[in-house]
Each structure stands twice: as structure tokens, then as C-alpha cells.
Amino acid sequence: MDGGSPLERLLRRDRVITIAGMAALCLLAWLYIVAGAGIGMNAWEMSRLALFPHLQTPNMTSDMTSDMPGMDMSGMDMSGMDMSAMATEPRAWGAANWALMIAMWWVMMIAMMSPSAAPTILLYARVHRHALAQGQIQDKLAPTGVFMAGYLLVWLGFSVAATALHWLLEREAFVSATMMSSQSRWLSAIVLIGAGLYQLSPFKNACLSHCRAPTAFLARHWRPHALGALRLGALHGAFCVGCCWMLMALLFVGGVMNLVWVAALAILVLAEKLFPAGPWVGRAAGIALIAWGGATLLV
Known part of the structure; x- marks a missing residue:
């Protein structure tokens, strides 16, 4: 039996190729984060379990000692040195720092958001394949990569703003x-309570509804060809940003490179979008965040 042309055989495997590509992208993103995201910091050491991160003070003395192995600091009188000020002193951000931080935020968004976007991306590839079989479009290759590029470009814009x-x-x-975590009680409380209130808001629910219904989303906004795929991916990304931007702001509380917080938020986003009781999971998280923020004001 004729297996068809190489292109036809490729089209029959587009689902496998798409899944493999997304899995590889997500895995590489997580590896990049775990490796320190190119900013010279140890993600494992920055990952702490703390209900009130603003109360945690970095041990700068030990960090300085470990970073300067050729210097014996045991005999130094450090009583007059304000170590807390050294711990909180802002870094000087040059062009390279900005680029690395934007890349860090963007790769982190890819790692956290790609799994929950997978159903929509796979459905897009399937719809394109069906339209091609029905002769409704002439594009041989599904521009799934273009759709995902549009989605990720929106998160790049978010990453620039977050940086x-x-x-x-x-x-x-x-x-x-x-x-890279909050050292202010007020910042922690405001972000926690704000995120909790947003979880309960109509705007959050509207954006989440679009993310949870990929079939309705594609049916309503479908556009053919590569440009249409880019626009459609960007629109889906915009709904996802609208759904999750306040959850991402929680990283300023627990630590932008805190793997515990990054993983927990990724799981919450996945549950909200894919689980049958996802909206209720989001509302429960909102109530918990409000209570957490209130407790933060008291400690």
C-alpha cells in the first residue's frame, strides 16, 4: 500500500510532532530556570518554603565568605557593618542585565504557561488538518508554530513589563x-490580597472562560493562513495574560526564582484551565490568598 508522499506522511504525524515540540520547549525552559537563568544565581538556594518571605533575611555574611574563598574574614571586625543594608542594596542594571532579566521572565512564562496552552495548540493543529482535508484551505503545513509564536510573543510583552x-x-x-523576593510586609500583603480579589473578579472569570473553551475560541476567532495563525495565537495569549497576570505577580512575594513558588503557580494555572472544577479551584485559591494577605499584615 502506498504510504503517500513524505509531506502527507508528515501531516499524519503532526500531532506527535506538535506534542514532542511543546514538551521539548517546556523541558528546556525548566532546565534553564533550574540552571539559574543565566543571571549567576543558584535557583535551588533561592527556593525556600516560607509563609511570610518578607521576614526572611539573606545571610550575606556566609554568601560573602563563600564567594571570596581567598579572603580570611574570621578576624575581621564586622560589628560596624550594616549587613541588612548590604543584603537589600539594589544592583546596578545595565543593558545586559535588562536583557537577561527579560529572558528570565519570558522563559519562566514559557515553562509555566505552555502546559496549560497545549490543548488549544493541539486543537488548532487538528482543526487545520480537518479544513485541509475538506478542501476549505490550501495551506499544506499547519502553521501551528506560528500560532504558538503569537502566543509566546504576548508573554514576551508581559515579561518586558514584569522586568x-x-x-x-x-x-x-x-x-x-x-x-528576588519581597522584603516589605506591605508589598506582600497588597499583592496577596490583590491577587485574591482578582481571582474572584468577573474579568478573571471571563478570561478563564476563553482559556477553558478552546473549541468555542477557535470557532469564533478562526483565521486562515500564517498571518491568521499569528493573530489567533496572540489573541489566545492575551486572554491567558488577562487570566493569570496577578498570579504571576505573586512571584514578587515568594521569589522570582523560587522554584517552589514557580512550580506551585504553574500547577494552579494548569488546574484552573484543565480540571473540571477549575473555576472553583481558582476561587478557593482567591479566598486563601486574601486570608494569607491579611495574616501578613499581622506578622
Whole structure:
């Protein structure tokens, strides 16, 4: 039996190729984060389990000693040195720092958001394949990669904004330059309560509804060809940003490179979008965040 042309055989395997590509992208993103995201910090050491991260003070003395192995600091009189000020002193951000931080945020968003976007991306590839079989379109190859590129470009825009906010919070000493987590009770409380309230808001629910119903989303907004795929992916990304941006802001509380917080938020996003009781999971998380923020004001 004729197996068809190489292109036809490739089209029959597009689902496997798409799944493999997304899995590889997500895995590489997680490996990049675990490896320190190119910013010279140890993600494992920055990952702490703490209900109130603003109470955790980095041990700068030990860090300095370990970073300068050729210097014997045991005989130094450090009584007059303000170690807490050293721990919170903002870094100088040059062009390279900005680029690395934007890349860090973007790769982190890819790692956290790609799994929950997978059903929509796979459905897009399937719809394109069906339309091709029915003769409704002439594009041989499904522009699934273009759809995903549009999705990720929106998260790149979010990452630029998050980096700018990160710089501002660090400059004003609300976020630690060493641990990248909140060192302000008020910042922690505001973000926690704000995220909780947003979880219960109609706007959050509207965006989540689009993310949870990929069939309806594609039926309503479908556009053919590569440009249509880019636009469609960007629109889906916009709904996802609208759904999750306040959850991502929680990283400023627990630590931007805190693997525990990154993984927990990724699981929450996945549950909200894919589980049958996802909306209720989100509402329960919102109530918990409000209570957590209230408790933060009391400690």
C-alpha cells in the first residue's frame, strides 16, 4: 500500500510532532530556570518554603565568605557593618542585565504557561488538518508554530513589563536584590490580597472562560493562513495574560526564582484551565490568598 508522499506522511504525524515540540520547549525552559537563568544565581538556594518571605533575611555574611574563598574574614571586625543594608542594596542594571532579566521572565512564562496552552495548540493543529482535508484551505503545513509564536510573543510583552516592575521594586528596596523576593510586609500583603480579589473578579472569570473553551475560541476567532495563525495565537495569549497576570505577580512575594513558588503557580494555572472544577479551584485559591494577605499584615 502506498504510504503517500513524505509531506502527507508528515501531516499524519503532526500531532506527535506538535506534542514532542511543546514538551521539548517546556523541558528546556525548566532546565534553564533550574540552571539559574543565566543571571549567576543558584535557583535551588533561592527556593525556600516560607509563609511570610518578607521576614526572611539573606545571610550575606556566609554568601560573602563563600564567594571570596581567598579572603580570611574570621578576624575581621564586622560589628560596624550594616549587613541588612548590604543584603537589600539594589544592583546596578545595565543593558545586559535588562536583557537577561527579560529572558528570565519570558522563559519562566514559557515553562509555566505552555502546559496549560497545549490543548488549544493541539486543537488548532487538528482543526487545520480537518479544513485541509475538506478542501476549505490550501495551506499544506499547519502553521501551528506560528500560532504558538503569537502566543509566546504576548508573554514576551508581559515579561518586558514584569522586568520593568521588577527593576522599580528592587530600586525602591521592596524586593531583595539577592533573593528576588519581597522584603516589605506591605508589598506582600497588597499583592496577596490583590491577587485574591482578582481571582474572584468577573474579568478573571471571563478570561478563564476563553482559556477553558478552546473549541468555542477557535470557532469564533478562526483565521486562515500564517498571518491568521499569528493573530489567533496572540489573541489566545492575551486572554491567558488577562487570566493569570496577578498570579504571576505573586512571584514578587515568594521569589522570582523560587522554584517552589514557580512550580506551585504553574500547577494552579494548569488546574484552573484543565480540571473540571477549575473555576472553583481558582476561587478557593482567591479566598486563601486574601486570608494569607491579611495574616501578613499581622506578622
